[in-house]
Amino acid sequence: MRWLFVVLGILAMLSTWTAAEEPALTVTMRLAEAEWEVMRRDILPTFEILCACKVRAIDVPPEALVQRLRAMQQAGRMDIDLFAQDNMRLQELVDAGLVSSLTDAESKMSDSVYPALQAAGVIDEQRYFVPFRPNVQITYYNADKFAEYDLQPPRTWPELLVVARAFSERDGMGRVLFKGAGGAPTTTQLYEWIVAGGGDPFDFAHPGTVATFEFLASLRPYLSPESRRAKWDTTNDALAQDAAFLAQNWPFGVPLLVKDYGKTTIRTYSGWAGPARQAHVIGGDVLGIPVGARNRRLALAMIQFLQSHMVQEALTERLGWPSLRSDVRASTTEAWMRPHAEAVQEALSHGVFRANVGYWADYERLANEAVQRILWRAEAPATVLPPLAERLDALRKRE
Amino acid sequence: MKWRHHSLTLALPAFHTPRLRSLTRYAGLCLGLAPLTLYLAALTIVPVVSTLLLSLQSPQGDWGLGAYRAIISHYQFGEAVANTLLVTALGLSLELALGLAAALALTERRRALGWIRIALLVPLGVPTIVAASAMRYVFGTVGYLNEVLYRLGVIDLPIDWTGSRWLAVVTVAVADAWKVTPLVMLILLAGLQAIPRQLYEAAHTDGATPWQQFRRITLPLLRPAITMALIVRGVDAFRIFALPLALTGRNLPVLSTYAYVEYLEYGNPHTAAASSTLLLMMILVAVAAYLKLAGHEEVLR
Numbered sequence: 071m072r073w074l075f076v077v078l079g080i081l082a083m084l085s086t087w088t089a090a091e092e093p094a095l096t097v098t099m100r101l102a103e104a105e106w107e108v109m110r111r112d113i114l115p116t117f118e119i120l121c122a123c124k125v126r127a128i129d130v131p132p133e134a135l136v137q138r139l140r141a142m143q144q145a146g147r148m149d150i151d152l153f154a155q156d157n158m159r160l161q162e163l164v165d166a167g168l169v170s171s172l173t174d175a176e177s178k179m180s181d182s183v184y185p186a187l188q189a190a191g192v193i194d195e196q197r198y199f200v201p202f203r204p205n206v207q208i209t210y211y212n213a214d215k216f217a218e219y220d221l222q223p224p225r226t227w228p229e230l231l232v233v234a235r236a237f238s239e240r241d242g243m244g245r246v247l248f249k250g251a252g253g254a255p256t257t258t259q260l261y262e263w264i265v266a267g268g269g270d271p272f273d274f275a276h277p278g279t280v281a282t283f284e285f286l287a288s289l290r291p292y293l294s295p296e297s298r299r300a301k302w303d304t305t306n307d308a309l310a311q312d313a314a315f316l317a318q319n320w321p322f323g324v325p326l327l328v329k330d331y332g333k334t335t336i337r338t339y340s341g342w343a344g345p346a347r348q349a350h351v352i353g354g355d356v357l358g359i360p361v362g363a364r365n366r367r368l369a370l371a372m373i374q375f376l377q378s379h380m381v382q383e384a385l386t387e388r389l390g391w392p393s394l395r396s397d398v399r400a401s402t403t404e405a406w407m408r409p410h411a412e413a414v415q416e417a418l419s420h421g422v423f424r425a426n427v428g429y430w431a432d433y434e435r436l437a438n439e440a441v442q443r444i445l446w447r448a449e450a451p452a453t454v455l456p457p458l459a460e461r462l463d464a465l466r467k468r469e
Numbered sequence: 470m471k472w473r474h475h476s477l478t479l480a481l482p483a484f485h486t487p488r489l490r491s492l493t494r495y496a497g498l499c500l501g502l503a504p505l506t507l508y509l510a511a512l513t514i515v516p517v518v519s520t521l522l523l524s525l526q527s528p529q530g531d532w533g534l535g536a537y538r539a540i541i542s543h544y545q546f547g548e549a550v551a552n553t554l555l556v557t558a559l560g561l562s563l564e565l566a567l568g569l570a571a572a573l574a575l576t577e578r579r580r581a582l583g584w585i586r587i588a589l590l591v592p593l594g595v596p597t598i599v600a601a602s603a604m605r606y607v608f609g610t611v612g613y614l615n616e617v618l619y620r621l622g623v624i625d626l627p628i629d630w631t632g633s634r635w636l637a638v639v640t641v642a643v644a645d646a647w648k649v650t651p652l653v654m655l656i657l658l659a660g661l662q663a664i665p666r667q668l669y670e671a672a673h674t675d676g677a678t679p680w681q682q683f684r685r686i687t688l689p690l691l692r693p694a695i696t697m698a699l700i701v702r703g704v705d706a707f708r709i710f711a712l713p714l715a716l717t718g719r720n721l722p723v724l725s726t727y728a729y730v731e732y733l734e735y736g737n738p739h740t741a742a743a744s745s746t747l748l749l750m751m752i753l754v755a756v757a758a759y760l761k762l763a764g765h766e767e768v769l770r
Binding site: 131133134136137162242243250251252253254294295296298299300301311312313431432434435438439442443446 | 610720
């Protein structure tokens with residue numbers, strides 16, 4: 071038995087020595103399953119080899135990141151070295167003093183990174199974040215079903231209503247999906263629709279905003295029942311299972327639907343315009359380093375690596391992500407992916423940046439309540455919106 | 470050994486006082502209970518008290534009932550309370566009825582029944598989130614249940630099983646019953662097997678019908694097991710979380726999902742704590758009410 075203890079002792083010493091030799095970098099991101107696969111298989115191991123370190127990648131949803139960082143800061147032990155965060159949830163990180171300045175990373179940023187994206191990381195004239203992943207929603211449709219019912223993908227709101235009604239009447243149930251499960255998916259989609267409708271997303275009394283909600287109310291009877299549960303991930307399920315034939319979602323669903331589900335008849339295009347314009351929220355994630363991070367140098371190296379041409383090209387090719395670099399083009403993608411990449415580029419040309427407000431979490435609560443009551447409780451916009459508009463106005467004034 | 474005894478006696482003369490003697494008598498007991506006490510204090514009592522204190526604070530740190538006022542005036546809170554009660558009541562009734570039926574059917578000690586018992590316990594081993602995902606495939610509009618009903622000619626169009634509030638309550642309760650009825654069955658089975666066979670033989674000799682045997686022997690003697698099953702499952706049923714969230718999104722809010730959304734999505738730990746505290750109160754009231762009705766002796770037994 072004694073030799074067994076000796077061997078175990080040596081192994082324990084070796085593991086301690088290895089751990090001491092190889093620094094570990096903890097990174098958090100919010101990715102879909104298919105995206106994690108590419109990240110863990112192709113991207114992170116390359117960085118581990120280049121920097122002779124270990125990368126511990128954890129999935130943390132954007133809404134949980136603030137709480138987690140705050141808890142670590144209070145405990146005096148910051149275990150996260152680098153995080154990717156939704157570009158709509160930045161102000162609260164800055165306000166809570168959880169993110170450190172990245173002025174030292176600014177000079178190392180490549181000139182090829184789109185200037186418009188670089189600007190998104192500056193808050194109160196200080197750089198706290200750098201771009202990682204620009205993103206924009208596109209529209210998915212089932213080409214077979216559209217052909218079968220002799221319909222064209224809608225380009226305007228009236229056309230959308232006609233298509234939604236046609237599917238509903240012929241199938242006996244709605245086939246157009248609105249991401250109405252609540253949370254960020256619902257808020258983001260609503261934001262786009264309000265801008266397209268000529269409204270102000272932060273003013274529920276604005277005539278354009280009211281008109282948008284009224285249009286949604288008119289669309290309600292023809293929406294797919296799956297809309298109640300539709301988020302970013304469940305939208306893919308609904309399209310894959312033919313529960314919905316038309317839906318807006320982020321481009322990560324393309325490889326998933328075409329390659330994993332074999333739904334080669336799913337096509338994409340930029341989408342429809344509202345009375346005012348076509349609008350697509352430029353979403354996506356930026357990178358930041360928490361205050362008190364223990365491996366700042368390694369985190370800065372990871373930022374450079376993730377923004378590099380090699381990584382951006384790999385992410386564009388394999389996941390269809392729009393690149394943050396002007397020297398990585400959609401033409402580098404595989405042939406089957408090109409039409410989808412073009413849809414993304416087209417949508418980006420109608421892109422809008424969401425205003426970064428400190429009361430975003432409260433705004434999301436009000437936007438979700440409006441959608442919940444108007445769409446799923448069939449309450450009239452005229453009764454739902456005025457009190458919500460007052461509460462939103464109070465939030466704006468408080469800010 | 471004797472000198473040792475003497476030296477101890479000399480060193481600690483108070484050892485012989487009655488109070489200390491009783492303390493030493495229970496020293497082993499106290500030592501044995503210490504880990505559990507510490508565990509309960511650290512992982513139950515401290516978090517519960519912290520949650521209670523958090524619920525009484527505002528984001529600015531002022532003390533008061535603001536968090537409670539905020540959630541009570543919220544349009545979904547009343548619905549969340551009602552849904553919690555409805556899902557619990559319906560789910561528990563289903564689980565008790567099905568669990569009792571299964572336990573009665575499987576109470577015989579036969580080898581074949583042993584395999585059936587094992588098969589019936591499988592859902593208990595499935596993680597709740599996996600069960601919830603599986604249930605989405607069953608109850609989706611293009612799910613298996615609609616497919617079966619359509620092929621049997623029962624329906625022409627798919628049913629949206631979570632489309633209306635009442636249907637969603639039933640769907641969630643049924644899905645929950647599938648997952649946890651085996652636990653109820655197991656508790657009741659243990660209770661049934663503890664009933665002496667001689668009582669049934671005597672009743673049979675006296676000409677009692679199976680229904681009379683069930684009413685006069687099985688049910689009264691099964692009361693402690695039923696009480697235990699109801700309390701164990703009742704506490705759990707109040708806290709139901711993953712199933713309503715996965716099956717209905719936010720269309721069937723219950724108190725735990727309400728607290729989750731408040732905390733994670735709206736970043737408000739105070740309203741989330743207030744909601745959790747009210748859930749705890751509901752559980753305590755329900756257990757106290759049941760004990761009052763069923764009698765404490767059932768639990769003590």
